[in-house]
Amino acid sequence: MEVSRGKPLQALGLMSGTSMDGVDAAIIITDGETITGFGEGAEFAHLNTASTKHVMQNPLEYKNSDSHDNIAVLSEAEREVEESHAHAAASLIRRTEAAPEVIGFHGQTVYHAPDEGWTWQIGNGERLAAMLNRPVTWDFRGNDMKAGGQGAPLAPFFHFALAQHTGETEPLAFLNIGGVANVTWIDPRKSSPEEDGALLAFDTGPGNALLNDWMTGHGCPPVDRDGAEAAKGKAADDVLQNNLAGAFLNKKPPKSLDRNDFSSVMAQISGMSLSDGAATLTMLTAECIGQALLHFPSAPKRWLACGGGRKNPVMMRMISDRLGIQVEPVEEAGLDGDLLEAQAFAYLAVRSLRGLPLSAPGTTGCREPVTGGRLSLPV
Numbered sequence: 406m407e408v409s410r411g412k413p414l415q416a417l418g419l420m421s422g423t424s425m426d427g428v429d430a431a432i433i434i435t436d437g438e439t440i441t442g443f444g445e446g447a448e449f450a451h452l453n454t455a456s457t458k459h460v461m462q463n464p465l466e467y468k469n470s471d472s473h474d475n476i477a478v479l480s481e482a483e484r485e486v487e488e489s490h491a492h493a494a495a496s497l498i499r500r501t502e503a504a505p506e507v508i509g510f511h512g513q514t515v516y517h518a519p520d521e522g523w524t525w526q527i528g529n530g531e532r533l534a535a536m537l538n539r540p541v542t543w544d545f546r547g548n549d550m551k552a553g554g555q556g557a558p559l560a561p562f563f564h565f566a567l568a569q570h571t572g573e574t575e576p577l578a579f580l581n582i583g584g585v586a587n588v589t590w591i592d593p594r595k596s597s598p599e600e601d602g603a604l605l606a607f608d609t610g611p612g613n614a615l616l617n618d619w620m621t622g623h624g625c626p627p628v629d630r631d632g633a634e635a636a637k638g639k640a641a642d643d644v645l646q647n648n649l650a651g652a653f654l655n656k657k658p659p660k661s662l663d664r665n666d667f668s669s670v671m672a673q674i675s676g677m678s679l680s681d682g683a684a685t686l687t688m689l690t691a692e693c694i695g696q697a698l699l700h701f702p703s704a705p706k707r708w709l710a711c712g713g714g715r716k717n718p719v720m721m722r723m724i725s726d727r728l729g730i731q732v733e734p735v736e737e738a739g740l741d742g743d744l745l746e747a748q749a750f751a752y753l754a755v756r757s758l759r760g761l762p763l764s765a766p767g768t769t770g771c772r773e774p775v776t777g778g779r780l781s782l783p784v
Contacts, residue, residue: 411436412436413434413435413436413441414434414435414436414506414507414755414758415432415433415434415444415503415504415505415506416432416433416434416435416505416506416507416508416509416751416752416754416755417430417431417432417494417497417498417503417505417507417508417509417751418430418431418432418433418508418509418511418746418747418748418749418750418751418752418753418754419490419493419494419508419509419510419511419747419750420511420746420747420749420750421451421486421489421490421511421513422514422583422584422712422746423461423514423583423584423585423614423664424583424584424613424614424617424627424713425451425454425457425458425461425513426448426627426713427448427449427450427451428448428449428450428451428489428490428492428493429446429447429448429449429493429743429744429746429747430446430447430448430449430493430494430496430497430747431443431444431445431446431447431497431741431744431747431748431751432444432445432446432497432501432503432505432751433748433751433752435566435751435752435755436755436759437752437755437756437758437759437761438566438597438756438761439566439569439570440566440567440570440752443741443748444501444503445497445500445501445503446497446741446743446744446747446748447493447496447497447500448743449489449492449493449496449497450489451485451489452485452488452489452492453485453488454485454489455485456478456479456481456482456485457482457485457486457513457527459478459482460478460479460482460515460527461513461515461516464515464516464525465516467479467515468516468525479527482513482527483527483528483529486512486513486527486528487528487529487532487533487536488536490510490528490533491533491536491537494508494533494537495537498537505539505751506539506540507539507540507541507542507754507755507758508533508534508537508539508540508541508542508751508754509541509542509543509545509750509751509752509753509754509755509757509778510528510530510533510541510542510543510750511526511543511545511750512526512527512528512530512543512544513526513527513528514526514664515527516663517556517557517661517662517663517664518663519550519554519555519556519557519660519661522550523550524546524550524556524557526544526546528543529543530542530543530544530779530781531781533781534781534782534783534784535783535784537783538783539783540780540781540782540783541780541781542753542754542757542758542778542779542780542781543778543779543781544777544778544779545559545750545753545757545763545777545778546559546777547777547779548763548775548776548777548778549763549764549769549771549775549777552771552772552773552775553770553771553772554659554764554769554770554771554772554775555659555660555661555769555770556661556769557587557608557661557769558581558587558589558606558607558608558661558768558769559749559750559753559763559764559768559769560579560581560587560589560606560745560746560749561579561589561591561598561604561606561764561768562598562599562604562752562753562756562762562763562764562765562768563745563748563749563752563753564579564589564591564604564606564749565589565591565593565595565597565598565603565604566598566752567579567738567740567745568591568593569593571738571739571740573591573593573707574593574594575593575706575707576590576591576592576593576702576703576704576705576706577590577591577593577705577706577707577708577709578590578591578697578701578705578707578708578709579591579709579710579711579735580694580708580709580710580711580712580724580732581612581710581711581712581745581746582612582613582690582710582711582712582713582714582715582720583612583613583712583713583714583746584612584613584614584617584664585608585610585611585612585614585662585663585664586608586609586610586611586612586690586693586694586712586714587606587607587608587609587612587661588606588607588609588694588697589604589605589606589768590604590605590606590701590702590705591603591604592604592702598762598765598768599762599765599774601767602702602767603765603767604765604767604768605658605659605700605701605702605767605768606658606659606767606768606769607658607659607660607661607697607700608660608661608662609693609694609696609697610653610654610662610667610689610690610693610694610696611667611670611686611689611690611693612690612712612713612714613628613690613712613713613714613717614664615667615668615670615671615686615689616628616629616635616683616686616687616690618671619671619674619679619682619683619686620634620679620683622671623679625679628713629683629687629717629719631716631717631718631719632683632687632717632718632719632720633719634679634680634683634684635680635683635684635686635687635688635717635719635720636684636719637680637684638677638678638679638680638681638682638683638684638685639680639681639684640681640684640685640687640688640689641673641674641677641681641685644670644673644674644685644689645685645688645689645692647673648667648670648673648689649689649692649693649696653666654693654696657700658700658770659766659767659768659769659770660770661769667689670685670686670689674686687717687719687720687723688723690714690720690723690724691720691723691724691726691727692727694724694727694728695724695727695728698728704730705730707733708728708730708731708732708733709732709733709734709735709737709738709740710724710732710733710734710735710742711734711735711740711742711745711746712742712745712746715734715735715742721734753778754778756776757776757777757778757780758780760776761776762774762775762776763775763776763777763778764777
């Protein structure tokens with residue numbers, strides 16, 4: 406499948422984060438460098454996620470396992486992921502009468518251990534291409550890790566395109582508060598995302614994953630709606646200080662995390678009230694994001710937040726207080742924070758078709774800018 410330079414394609418991106426709160430599907434029009442336009446998008450519920458959740462909660466049990474039972478559960482989890490993503494893509498195509506020329510499929514991250522040279526996303530792009538009868542680009546992380554990269558984060562090249570699309574002229578930061586929080590520092594005056602000094606990106610620490618787990622562990626819905634519990638609680642300074650002194654926060658970027666890398670915090674707050682635990686976890690997310698400033702080439706003139714955390718006013722206020730600057734939801738720049746990551750994989754799919762880099766030393770730590778992704782065509 407050849408793509409001419411400068412020819413915009415309609416691409417559909419799919420994304421399910423580590424919070425597993427649904428599959429996002431979104432359409433954009435791009436040549437892999439500039440963004441020509443945004444199509445529609447939506448979030449769709451997962452289908453039958455019991456096996457997928459079990460694999461995500463016990464990933465090491467399934468790594469290299471050849472037991473019949475584990476293989477069966479893993480196969481069922483892959484089927485769940487593929488069916489949920491196929492349902493999301495087909496529903497959006499049907500609803501909008503779109504005709505995407507390529508689909509970007511991230512898959513479902515189960516475990517991420519970059520220091521071991523290992524990242525694991527389940528979901529097979531070949532089967533998805535057959536289910537949708539459309540070309541699918543997938544396995545976006547493999548080449549980066551072979552080139553010495555962390556394999557994450559992968560949205561920064563899209564963030565760079567967005568900054569240029571919205572006319573930013575000064576350094577700014579995109580903050581994604583998903584299950585794990587990550588940040589992209591951008592100099593939009595550079596000519597391309599792979600240019601030296603254009604980007605610096607890394608995971609900052611916990612996002613919403615621990616807070617969501619805390620809420621469900623107390624029989625609540627999997628979100629602190631509007632930060633209501635955190636607003637009533639008091640953060641535990643000793644827990645915060647204990648975790649803010651860890652090796653990860655002091656490590657220079659690029660760096661990335663698995664959703665469970667800070668899971669020891671849960672034992673430290675186990676005896677707290679619901680509100681105090683929520684306050685502690687919310688403040689931990691904010692404090693970790695605040696420490697990102699230590700690594701930036703210069704202070705961003707603007708912070709734009711996407712991901713579910715931007716909808717938590719208590720978390721957003723804590724982050725703004727810690728940074729000393731108002732953090733704005735990306736909607737203030739005319740963007741859609743619910744769909745941004747799905748849009749990113751639509752954008753990366755087109756870059757992959759053109760053989761353009763998807764990552765660079767400043768975003769993942771790879772030795773040099775590297776392209777990636779595997780293309781599967783419908784049979």
